[in-house]
Amino acid sequence: MVAELIRQYQARANQALGQRLPAADLHPTDLHQAMRYAVLGGGKRIRPVLVYSAGAATGAVPESLDGPACAVEFIHAYSLIHDDLPAMDNDDLRHGQPSCHKAFGEALAILAGDALQALAFQVLGQDPAMIPDPAVRLRMLDVLALAAGSRGMVGGQAIDLAAVGRELSLVELENMHIHKTGALIRASVLLGALSQPRVEPALLERLDRYAKCIGLAFQIRDDILDVIGDTATLGKTTGTDRALDKPTYPALLGLDGAREHARALYEAALASLEPLGPEVDPLRWIAGYIVERAH
Numbered sequence: 001m002v003a004e005l006i007r008q009y010q011a012r013a014n015q016a017l018g019q020r021l022p023a024a025d026l027h028p029t030d031l032h033q034a035m036r037y038a039v040l041g042g043g044k045r046i047r048p049v050l051v052y053s054a055g056a057a058t059g060a061v062p063e064s065l066d067g068p069a070c071a072v073e074f075i076h077a078y079s080l081i082h083d084d085l086p087a088m089d090n091d092d093l094r095h096g097q098p099s100c101h102k103a104f105g106e107a108l109a110i111l112a113g114d115a116l117q118a119l120a121f122q123v124l125g126q127d128p129a130m131i132p133d134p135a136v137r138l139r140m141l142d143v144l145a146l147a148a149g150s151r152g153m154v155g156g157q158a159i160d161l162a163a164v165g166r167e168l169s170l171v172e173l174e175n176m177h178i179h180k181t182g183a184l185i186r187a188s189v190l191l192g193a194l195s196q197p198r199v200e201p202a203l204l205e206r207l208d209r210y211a212k213c214i215g216l217a218f219q220i221r222d223d224i225l226d227v228i229g230d231t232a233t234l235g236k237t238t239g240t241d242r243a244l245d246k247p248t249y250p251a252l253l254g255l256d257g258a259r260e261h262a263r264a265l266y267e268a269a270l271a272s273l274e275p276l277g278p279e280v281d282p283l284r285w286i287a288g289y290i291v292e293r294a295h
Contacts (some may be wrong), residue, residue: 006049006282012062012069013049016066017040020119022036030076034109038077042095043077046078046218046286047069050188051068051069054177054188054192055068057207066129067129067250068195070189074117075117079157083115085173089244097235100113120148121141136194143228147183148187152179152187153184154182155180156176168252170253176247186215188211189208191212198214209272210269213272217290221290224262229294270284
């Protein structure tokens with residue numbers, strides 16, 4: 001039943017994303033086609049699903065969650081476009097198809113990422129179905145901006161680039177991924193929860209603690225899959241971390257140690273939800289999916 005609800009959230013996110021992206025025939029068409037290609041070409045929609053699941057846990061109206069769900073996915077999609085560029089990870093494959101820069105050229109891919117970042121904040125500012133309280137909207141904009149910027153995802157990517165060829169301690173590695181991967185996952189949960197204007201601070205704190213744990217667990221599983229996965233299943237080239245000499249959890253802890261660490265974070269995430277009822281079952285399900293997923 002929970003798995004079917006997750007599929008419904010994924011389908012809802014796909015529809016909402018398609019509606020909020022510029023039409024493919026709208027001028028400049030090449031740019032808008034690149035944006036749609038990058039967003040709608042595949043993906044698990046984990047971040048939008050977290051928005052919907054956290055919002056449902058706090059009693060938010062479903063229609064109020066479409067805007068935040070799209071905003072976080074636009075930020076995520078833009079980050080993947082830029083990550084795949086030759087100056088960054090130099091990946092030719094994403095979601096089982098050519099990366100955006102391979103399909104549209106590097107210059108247009110950069111612009112598509114830039115435009116998706118701007119669109120994310122436009123959606124949070126203007127979406128008519130979202131919570132109307134301007135103070136809450138401002139807080140949501142701040143949450144996403146912090147998660148996406150130099151003290152969040154982009155800062156984590158900068159740390160990642162500087163760490164190539166170096167051996168990091170576990171504390172340093174986790175600090176990098178708290179920013180690079182965890183910040184946007186944490187923002188997804190917070191944006192969903194904040195869509196209910198009367199959310200209790202204690203519940204918000206529990207959900208935030210849950211999000212921090214699964215954000216790190218997500219990255220650990222990504223690192224593991226880069227070692228044991230195959231390109232056809234993952235839809236992206238495997239072995240790139242090792243090829244680029246990046247610090248990873250398996251390199252630091254070994255595969256078994258990385259799995260144990262992910263499992264410990266999973267247990268901590270569930271513990272954060274322990275006093276709560278079936279309304280957070282989708283969040284429990286997602287935590288399990290993150291540490292067991294095959295792609």
